[in-house]
Amino acid sequence: MKIAVTSQNRKTVTGHAGRCRRFWIYTVDGGEVADKTLLELSKEESFHDSDSNAPHPLDGVDVLLTGGMGPGLAQRMARKGTEAQVTSETDPDAAIKHYLDSRAG
Numbered sequence: 001m002k003i004a005v006t007s008q009n010r011k012t013v014t015g016h017a018g019r020c021r022r023f024w025i026y027t028v029d030g031g032e033v034a035d036k037t038l039l040e041l042s043k044e045e046s047f048h049d050s051d052s053n054a055p056h057p058l059d060g061v062d063v064l065l066t067g068g069m070g071p072g073l074a075q076r077m078a079r080k081g082t083e084a085q086v087t088s089e090t091d092p093d094a095a096i097k098h099y100l101d102s103r104a105g
Helices: 071-079 092-104
Strands: 002-006 022-029 032-040 063-066 083-086
Touching: 002 092, 022 092, 063 092, 071 083
Parallel strands: 002 063, 063 083
Antiparallel strands: 002 022, 022 032
């Protein structure tokens, strides 16, 4: 499973997912984080500036966690088969742990 977390500042979970250009990508295997990498998008690749019907670098992600997003992005992610959730966690690792714990229990 791949989970993307919005992190424009590379440190915290940030809001406004549509304009975010930096995402921590977590690869989860068996409920445990196996890998964590930073994906940096160009301005044109941000959700706000890209065509919602065109291929996107985050198309293979199963889940998007963010501090905030509008209904348009939530619908776009649903159309692409990606679960999108707003989290109140500010630490990306804590957001992942909370998400995985909520699925396990």
